[in-house]
Amino acid sequence: MNTLRKPMKKIFLPLSLLLLTLLFATNTLASSKIEQDAGPYHVIMQTNPENLMVNQAATFNIIVNDKTTGKPVTGAKVIMEPSTMNGSNASSKSDSSMGGMDMSSGMDKQGGSPMQEQSNIGGMAMASGSYMMEGMTFNQPGQWNQAITITSPLGESAVNFPITVGKSGPNFVLIGGVAGLVVIAGILAAILKKKKN
Secondary structure (H helix, E strand, C coil): CHHHHHHHHHHHHHHHHHHHHHHHHHHHHCCEEEEEEECCEEEEEEEECCCEECCCCEEEEEEEEECCCCCECCCCEEEECCCEECCCCCCCHHHHECCCCCCCCCCCCCCCEECEEEEEECCEEEEEEEEEEEEECCCCCEEEEEEEEEEECCEEEEEEEEEEEECCCCCHHHHHHHHHHHHHHHHHHHHHHHHHC
């Protein structure tokens, strides 16, 4: 019995570290959520991934609810304006606007891109009143501002969400997870080798 406890202790620490690493990895892949009221609307913005990085494609999901009733607002016209970088010179379009946003679906007269209303994505049901934009990228790290204009029978209103974009670099969570798996595999191999001898 005592000989079995020693290998279990050796396995427990690396396994615990691996579980912690996976928890952190899950947290970084989760979507962020910001809520604001704008006129008659309660607006929720979610980004996936949560931590936006330079030149990394992201999905923006906007959920629009009636502020007084809490009911979803469906059939609204939701326009995502080009993002602007905080503190940048507004006259310099190349520095202040978002690069890489796919607006080929038809930029409207205001210079924004209409968000598509979604009821499901990849077979998963989405909340009513959800509007989505995929494939958005930012060309610089820093603080950005994302304006959204909403028009429905309740009226027209605009909301501004702050966005933080980080520098892209190596994925330390993934590297740590792989290293943890290698360590655990090595320990298990050593234990099995001792049992055979």
